[in-house]
Amino acid sequence: MSDRYIHKEIEAKWQASWEKQGLHDTVEAPDKPKWYALTMLPYTSGDLHTGHWYAMTPSDAAARFRRMNGYNVFFPIGFDAFGLPAENAAINNNIHPQEWTYKNVERMRGQLRRMGAMWAWDREAITCDPEYYKWSQWFFRKLYDMGLAYREYAPVDWCPNCNTTLAREQVWGADRHCERCDTPVIKKDLNQWKFRITNYANELLDNLETIDWPEPVKVMQTNWIGRSDGADVTFTTEADDPIEIFTTRPDTLWGATFMVLAPEHPLVAKITTDERRGAVAAYVEQASRLDEITRTAEDKEKTGVFTGGYAINPVNEERMPVWIADYVIMTYGTGAIMAVPGHDQRDFEFARKYELPIRLVVQPPSDSEAGHIRCADDLESAWPGPGVMINSGPLNGAPVGKGEGESVKAAIAWLEENQKGAGALNYRLRDWLISRQRMWGTPIPIIFCAKCGTVPVPYADLPVRLPDDAQFKPTGESPLNYHEGFRYVKCPNCNGDAERETDTMDTFMCSSWYQYAYVDPYHKAGRPLSADDMPWDSARGDYWLPVDQYTGGIEHAIMHLLYTRFFTKALQDMGVVDFDEPMLRLFNQGIILGPDGERMSKSRGNVVNPDEYVDRYGADTVRGYLMFIGPWDHGGPWDPSAIEGVNRFLHRVWSVVVDEPNPKNEEAPPPTDDDVRSLERKLHQTILKVTEDIGGFRFNTAIAALMEFNNYLIRVKNTFGALESRASRPTAQPIWQESIRTLLLLMTPIFPHISEELWQRARNVIERRNDARRSDPDGCPDTDGETWSVHLQSWPQADPEKAKEDEVTVVVQVNGRVRDKLNVASNIATEKLEAMALASANVQKWMNGKQVRKVIVVPDKLVNIVIG
RNA sequence: GGGUCGGUGGCGGAAUGGCAGACGCAGCGGACUUAAAAUCCGCCGGGUUGAUUACCCGUGUGGGUUCGAAUCCCACCCGACCUACCA
Incomplete structure (x- = not known):
């Protein structure tokens, strides 16, 4: 074990240890209040970029904070796996989209683990898994039965580059271009499936008032619905x-x-x-x-x-x-x-x-x-x-x-x-067009029979599986059209010759219900479905749902967030859920930009690869840096040199906790009562500040407060003495130990690895001195049943009395200009303060014999003397 | 055209009616070192001044409210994002 902070020695170790301990396994614990924290699921692009880190690591910090505050927290992860890029990669590289997708999933799982987040891997869901999409089809079938899914021959928006129809929400800008590839869309007359989202237009509008979502999102949805x-x-x-x-x-x-x-x-x-x-x-x-x-x-x-x-x-x-x-x-x-x-x-x-x-x-x-x-x-x-x-x-x-x-x-x-x-x-809102003429998506479970007409696939026959050997020629027709084994089937009604619907579903369908899938992914795997099924274990669902805190980008303000709200309202009418809004709170993080202040893009060459920085500085530093840049909802440019500051901070924390004080100071006088009182005050002020800031997603100022506290500890470290010499300074010892422990606890949500490592080390030192239990030399937790992970500790409680200043600096103004400052005991009587201010020599100089018209006293802050 | 958010040192930002610039980056000076890196200490909005615990100016621009405004109100300028012939 090194005595220096070497992130490579501790991060992988703790990630493995947490997983081994099952620290992030999901438990439905009815005795604890639950907290469902959800971050928008990543698309299986194959690479976790800086934007993912910027979205996910603060979400993780907020989730960890809740956990330490007594909540049973669920923070799941999964993959949005259907969609065009997989199909395009397939066409370009002659590899099956499924193979491409699962390779990417494998790689991204590794990258996600390196974040050190409390992912509930035991509830992972991948939307292209047949056991996932069979439920997407089940929902389609339900919506069809309820008259909420219908087929219509009508003019639709068509992207000639993607060779598919688009929902109205996917057509952007004044020139009406494709959301994905910027190609201007054209109109085509086609038979297409739609969901009757317009049935819920009024509810979607009115219920916005009941949820704690950012005002811009509410405004955008309001305008989009356009009543x-x-x-x-x-x-x-x-x-x-x-x-x-x-x-x-x-x-x-x-x-x-x-x-x-x-x-x-x-x-x-x-x-x-x-x-x-x-x-x-x-x-x-x-x-x-x-x-x-x-x-x-x-x-x-x-x-x-x-x-x-x-x-x-x-x-x-x-x-x-x-x-x-x-x-x-x-x-x-x-x-x-x-x-x-x-x-x-x-x-x-x-x-x-x-x-x-x-x-x-x-x-x-x-x-x-x-x-x-x-x-x-x-x-x-x-x-x-x-x-x-x-x-x-x-x-x-x-x-x-x-x-x-x-x-x-x-x-x-x-x-x-x-x-x-x-x-x-x-209403301006149009029904949601879900048909896509692409191969890599959820097949629409419909069969067309010459005799019986449109026949939905029976529940028991779900899933309608995607063939493994489909061709994907970009012809403008659905590629599944060319797969005879898929296309030609017998009618489930009359057993006569029939044809399948060969369009697939918009991928927004998969992400409209993934928060429910996480609760119990691949429910009823391998078993036949029926109309009366519940799509997830209802006990689990009753415990976790709905989502308490959703975090994600503003770019989904209309599409995904409107669709999933619609879905939930339809589910409520189906009797599947008993609430009408899927996510009670929403926070939109900003966008992380390249060092040049522009959006990161390969063509601009300003893409920052997080893996490089994780290698060099560690995940804790990258997490902390992203949260320190500024307010989370602002976003901002990545500054490659500024990240050093957060790394230095972690080294200094390490040094405060681990290093022996300068032996020359052994002779220094022990801390006075005032020293103890000051440290105690600073400690409780920091708890108050960090608690408030993390609770409000203000990670930047929380980190600043942690830095300030650590700087304070550095200054007083020699006063409070060496670990070994603490024994001789009994008054100082408990407050110093409490300060170290509290600093680590306050850092834990943001810096999970170094906090755990130092938590174990500080404990070992204390125990060694107390000659109590010897701890495991590799820093793993004890086996005596007591859990020692810092992540299972309770959040420190501040005592507002102890945080109060004994003495305050009061500003004395004459006509609004600062002319003197008084150091006085806090809570000093107003009259006394006023008298002191008027007596000040500096004030007298400025009054110059003029009449005092008015004196304003703000207790513990300021006296303003108005003359003239 | 409509809507939303924003404009504070060289940079990211802090302060949301009460000492503007917390915290950090960059920079400058010093200590340590054969040297460099790392680390540590000090300075760091502008001006007057030899230097100041001294004075003046300063939060996009102009006005207002207030004892007091970066903060509240009005008008304007600039930027970002969303939206757009919605009857």
Whole structure:
């Protein structure tokens, strides 16, 4: 055993020892409060990068902190294993995706072990294991039975590079590119499976209030769900065909002067007059092509074309021209709008361009910037703001707004009374498209039979296994199409010839329920399933669920976090769970950047390999450094030289605990009562600070407090004497030992290895001196049944009384400027403090005989004398 | 265009109404060493000053509230992220 801190000698040793002791094995202990700490599962890319360390090691520190605070903590790990990279690697290297994936899993397990985290390896789950995905299929089947999974022939977003469809959530940015490869997506008409997430739109929105999640995530989900409050109104064409519209401003119905349909609207063909047919067809053609190239195009210039047809405004029977324009889109609302150019900017621009009538129905308030507006001709742009209703029949005089007695409510009441429409909610959220035309995913358990139609695979026949020998040509069709043994099957109903669904599921399906799988991975392995099954052991589930603390990146704010919430709500309706939110608390860490301050990427050449640093400095240093950079939710650049500071700190801690003090100081006077009191105060102040900071994920300031405490211990080490000489200094000895033990306990969540090593060493020294039990020379725990691991110790408790300062420095200000400082006993009487401040020579100098107007005294902090 | 978060020494950051710059990095000076590394000690926002326990300036910009503002309010500038013809 070395007397110096050599991380290579201790980290692997303790990792092996903890595993041997079963320190991180999962036990459902009903007598203890449980804590389910979850960090987002890694994809099996084959390499754990710095971002993983940045996400996972603080999560581990928080979990360990909970454990030391008396919780039975579950901190599981697994692998998100299906998906495109495996398939692409397979195509490029002619290796089966499964082989590639499991090789990566093997490598990543090793890398994860080196973190020294308290992973519950006994509950590991890999999503591409048939015993895992059989439950993904079971969930699909359940959703199908509940009518929450359906197949639809409709235009979908298609990535021509990945050769697959994408969910709306996977299409990013104004240019609508693929989330994974940045290729602009195109539209295709395809038969695809979807989940009815929109059934839960309202619940997904309202329940956000019940969970402790970061505000930005809540805002993003709120915007994504996009609830609009308004009314459905039915217009009619002159041929008596209904045109349904949705509007958030039913109060402006009397200001509608024309209608606009999306080019794809089903009524376009019928309403178009013969003389307009050519122009309309050309525009529809142009719009659809635009759609396929780049739908957004910079020009905000509105375009459109008149159909020749007219519709009747139900509120005033006015005849209004019907146009088509691509600024109206089929996928929101009903694909048709009433145009109110006076009060909607888009309609205004369109009306001005095509010389359509504009009507003012809201009189802007006279004190607003539009106060001069008297008629539509005065408008330079639409007025969407407040005012009073005019030119609007029964609504005239109503104040504009959505409240009681205000215009929108009045309009809805009028519509409902006259049976022309009704109040309605509309959502931006679309159903979740889960079909993927790729091979490396969970097969969708559906069979198409010529006679029986769409037949779900019976529960007892699950899993539908991926064939081991499938080809994966990138053709744009599902590769499983080409596997005859997979594709052609007998119908489970009639035993006639049938074909399997050959699309696979979006991988977000696998990660939507993995937190449940961890509780009891591969439940019922090897046994047939039924509709009445529970997907995990219910006793275990009842104990651990739901997740208490989730940690992960903001990039999943919408996709994964919305899907898993939807899944949980569906599971609740299935009767599988009895709660409605999967994760009670969420923390989003920031992004660790390259040394150049840019996102790490191979092309930039700024990728930091954590393994190199773990080799050089050890896992404890890398963990501590990542937590010390700054607030965890800020992220920030990796500074290769700053990591030295944390490493030096660990060496200094080692030295404080292990090294003998300078023998020259043997003759130094023993510590005074004041020395003891100061050390005790510093100790309890540090406990308070570190406890509060780790509890709030403020690891950076927790580490700063630990450094400060250690610096203090270095300064007083010689005063408190050598280990051997402590015996001669009985008053000092207990507080010094308590300080060392407490420092190690406070360091444990963040620096698990060195804390354990020094904990054992400090214990050995104490025992040797007490001539008590001899401990195992390799530092392994005793075999007498008492567990000595530092990780099983209780978190130190601070005594606020002992943390209090006896003496404080009070700042004396004159007119807000510091002019003197007074060292006084804490809790000094206000009057006394004021008198002392006024008597100060420095203060007298600045008062210069002027009148004292006011004296502000903040106890134990400051006196401000206002003169003038 | 809309939304969210942010702007503090050479750098990462601390302080969220009460001494701005904790803790660390880098830098400078010194001790130890044949030398270097490591380690240890000291200095480290700017200015006035020989030096100060002395004074002034200083938290993106301008204004406000307050005895007192990095912190609260208003306006603006800059940056990051999200979102985008949503009727």
